[in-house]
Amino acid sequence: MEGKEDNSLGGVKEIARRANVSLGTVDRVINNRAGVAVKTRNRVNAIIEELNYQPNVLARRLALTSRGTLRVAVLLPDISEETEYWKAPLEGINKADLEIRQYGVQVEHYFFDQNVQSVFAEQVNRIMANAPDGVLITPTFEKESIALMKFCKKKKIPCVLMNSDIPDQHRLCYIGPELFDSGYLSGQLVHYCLKEGQKAMIVNIAREIENNVAILRKEDGFLAYFREKLSQDQLVHLNMTDTGYASVAARLTALLEAHQQIGIIYVTNSRVALVAQWLESIGRKDIVLIGYDYLDKNLDYLKRGVIDFLLCEKPQEQGYRGVMSLFQYLIFSTTVQEDYLIPIDIVTSANYRYYRN
Numbered sequence: 540m541e542g543k544e545d546n547s548l549g550g551v552k553e554i555a556r557r558a559n560v561s562l563g564t565v566d567r568v569i570n571n572r573a574g575v576a577v578k579t580r581n582r583v584n585a586i587i588e589e590l591n592y593q594p595n596v597l598a599r600r601l602a603l604t605s606r607g608t609l610r611v612a613v614l615l616p617d618i619s620e621e622t623e624y625w626k627a628p629l630e631g632i633n634k635a636d637l638e639i640r641q642y643g644v645q646v647e648h649y650f651f652d653q654n655v656q657s658v659f660a661e662q663v664n665r666i667m668a669n670a671p672d673g674v675l676i677t678p679t680f681e682k683e684s685i686a687l688m689k690f691c692k693k694k695k696i697p698c699v700l701m702n703s704d705i706p707d708q709h710r711l712c713y714i715g716p717e718l719f720d721s722g723y724l725s726g727q728l729v730h731y732c733l734k735e736g737q738k739a740m741i742v743n744i745a746r747e748i749e750n751n752v753a754i755l756r757k758e759d760g761f762l763a764y765f766r767e768k769l770s771q772d773q774l775v776h777l778n779m780t781d782t783g784y785a786s787v788a789a790r791l792t793a794l795l796e797a798h799q800q801i802g803i804i805y806v807t808n809s810r811v812a813l814v815a816q817w818l819e820s821i822g823r824k825d826i827v828l829i830g831y832d833y834l835d836k837n838l839d840y841l842k843r844g845v846i847d848f849l850l851c852e853k854p855q856e857q858g859y860r861g862v863m864s865l866f867q868y869l870i871f872s873t874t875v876q877e878d879y880l881i882p883i884d885i886v887t888s889a890n891y892r893y894y895r896n
Contacts, residue, residue: 610644611647611672615649628855631862635863660683671696679752701713702854739801741807762774782813788813788817802826805829805830816840829850833849841888
């Protein structure tokens with residue numbers, strides 16, 4: 540139990556309790572201010588040394604204790620059958636939340652429909668109005684995300700980005716994959732699998748594509764690989780803003796009829812299951828299918844050999860590290876690594892059993 544106390548905000552109170560003095564007296568000792576008897580000062584310093592506390596950390600804890608609860612705002616997409624991916628980051632966030640509550644830190648959730656930019660903007664405005672002590676966001680829509688980041692910079696509120704980054708903007712840190720490289724890696728996979736005379740199809744499936752940072756960065760990386768190593772004449776493009784299966788299947792069928800050389804399909808997000816469902820329905824397991832995310836539907840198709848490769852980026856770890864980075868910075872003044880890049884894992888039917896989000 541004592542070790543737990545040593546690592547909590549209660550540690551400052553523990554010093555006061557052991558020395559039989561007030562928090563104000565501990566504060567004066569830590570900051571070397573007058574008004575404390577020599578005997579009392581020596582007693583407090585002896586307890587600080589015994590508990591192996593750092594004075595600068597203690598001073599910050601005292602200040603935070605006097606302020607009350609610290610609030611961390613988390614801006615994350617709603618979770619639904621269509622957006623199952625976000626269940627994993629939320630689990631990581633909730634795990635961190637349970638660990639840091641004892642320190643007087645409260646996590647506040649702000650959810651949005653990732654297909655509706657106006658809802659994202661509304662939640663950004665709510666966060667700015669509530670002025671939290673720290674912010675963790677997935678910057679699905681760039682314009683509004685930049686506005687929030689500028690607000691945080693002005694108010695000196697640490698802001699952490701997860702899952703996708705916005706280059707050249709002020710933030711405490713970014714936790715997630717390098718999305719351009721993720722797309723580039725997918726281009727390499729396609730190259731390895733592409734047979735002579737075949738074409739590849741890149742498929743974006745989202746109700747909002749034009750302003751979707753994650754999709755666009757991965758697409759940029761994928762196209763860069765083709766420009767460098769292959770030819771864009773070998774590519775077929777499909778953007779689907781109608782995410783219903785019937786519409787996706789109809790468009791894919793029409794494109795396959797027009798481009799019968801298609802041998803590989805790369806889907807830039809977790810909706811690869813829609814394409815897998817279509818391939819299975821037409822009996823085309825010979826077409827290599829590459830997509831994203833360790834989700835139940837995707838795993839079912841992976842096990843059956845319809846999906847060949849899933850690129851996975853540890854979303855649960857991203858959520859957990861995002862909250863903990865803010866916690867370490869706010870409570871302990873820890874220097875936070877500016878970019879914590881998550882590995883891009885390639886999961887197949889041979890190794891999926893060993894993967895952890």
